């Protein structure tokens with residue numbers, strides 16, 4: 117079937133869906149599961165934010181980046197340094213981390229654009245190899261190998277403990293950034309990104325200027341990574357150079373692929389994957405932990421190239437068709453009223 | 464008044480293959496100029512030179528009196544030059560309507576801040592959705608509007624590309640083999656559509672077509688290329704009678 121399905125579930129279905137999500141994220145996760153899992157799920161939200169950044173730059177920008185840990189590190193250290201050395205309120209550091217990583221992404225994106233495909237992957241890989249070393253080298257600033265003790269922000273509310281509180285902070289930020297990404301990936305900007313990604317000749321003919329678009333995409337994706345880093349520093353309460361190694365870059369990328377490289381909703385699935393699966397696998401056998409990433413990456417690329425997010429999207433579309441929840445018929449009627457006709461015009 | 468498009472001594476080399484060798488011709492305002500020639504004559508290369516996709520090694524191209532020889536390709540559409548591609552440049556993962564709306568990219572000028580803040584705050588130009596729907600309807604494509612472009616018949620794709628070119632509000636329209644993939648009846652219909660859109664939108668048209676009957680019918684003026692050289696340029700009747708043109712076509716067994 118080639119028809120574009122525009123699912124339009126009835127209001128009741130949408131309300132029920134929203135209610136289920138609300139109960140899950142606002143009640144079940146923070147209040148009904150064991151406490152140690154709450155902060156792990158806060159970490160999942162943080163990974164999801166970083167993965168949405170990869171969705172933007174790789175899924176829609178078409179550029180493979182293996183350097184996202186560098187921007188996560190920038191966000192984390194911005195927060196850590198401002199809190200530890202300058203006594204800032206941790207929440208006030210989030211916008212600073214966002215701004216700095218946006219700027220860094222813009223500056224790096226500029227030359228990075230000239231690196232196509234594999235070269236960009238290599239360049240960003242080198243970036244994430246360099247970052248831990250740099251952090252150790254400038255130890256006056258970063259605390260070197262010892263890292264910096266940020267401390268966990270205390271819950272200002274009586275009925276939430278610290279991990280529940282930071283979970284809600286992460287949830288709020290993740291929700292905002294999810295809707296920002298959804299807006300970026302709708303309408304004319306999404307089309308322009310697809311054009312620039314899929315056909316350079318047509319992009320040029322249609323007046324799409326690829327260079328600034330790609331730079332802006334890279335910068336925006338770095339902003340996501342930076343915010344993720346800032347929140348990560350608060351969850352863990354501690355930053356150290358080796359957290360932000362190549363493995364983090366790789367796992368974020370694998371998470372993006374497993375969740376669906378063009379699916380920002382799938383980011384949460386990818387984030388769950390990288391948070392839980394390697395740990396479970398290591399429990400079975402230590403060497404399995406690392407292997408799981410490679411296997412997941414290959415299996416996804418071979419049997420499910422659009423990832424779990426893409427699969428769920430397709431099933432959802434199909435269900436909507438079966439239930440008659442689409443809006444195509446409605447549009448067809450509107451169109452007949454608005455359209456004039458060349459054919460009927462006197463020659 | 465000067466010609467709308469003026470091509471002078473244009474040369475393009477592809478490491479040994481001289482795709483265009485000193486091509487000069489004018490397209491007057493409001494006319495339909497046909498461009499013909501055997502396979503590999505350089506017709507598409509000439510399109511690519513005008514839309515600045517290929518670098519021009521020598522010569523100049525003026526549009527509406529302005530030298531566009533050194534402009535980057537992505538600035539061309541805003542001047543009012545729109546084109547379709549010989550082998551279609553649509554996106555199979557986008558709907559037909561979205562493909563058409565891409566033609567309005569340079570009018571909408573989307574960006575991150577506009578996308579995030581939305582219309583009200585950033586003063587964004589709205590997507591010309593109604594215009595896209597009307598154009599699709601006019602070109603007989605209303606039914607496939609919400610289909611993905613991938614998998615549609617080639618003739619339909621060529622029409623979708625025409626709609627995408629038209630939504631850019633061009634003054635000058637370049638069509639590269641628009642009748643490719645159409646049946647005989649559809650070819651005549653397309654010829655009428657081209658005549659009608661020219662009139663309706665006040666267009667000047669440059670059209671490459673192997674369908675000789677259709678081309679001769681709608682063109683005011685025909686330019687013939689062979690192996691990168693211009694071998695004839697004149698009214699359709701003159702060109703048809705030209706011995707060199709006949710030889711070129713017989714020689715290539717077209």
Ligand SMILES: Nc1ncnc2c1ncn2[C@@H]1O[C@H](COP(=O)(O)OP(=O)(O)OP(=O)(O)O)[C@@H](O)[C@H]1O
Pocket residue numbers: 477480481482500501502503504505506507508509549
């Ligand atoms: N990008 C390119 N690189 C190398 N050679 C090219 C390129 N584009 C075109 N050519 C060569 O230039 C010559 C003219 O090709 P062009 O596509 O312009 O012909 P055409 O008249 O459009 O032919 P057709 O009727 O088959 O579409 C051919 O010999 C072709 O091989």
Ligand SMILES: [Mg+2]
Pocket residue numbers: 506507508549
């Ligand atoms: Mg051609």
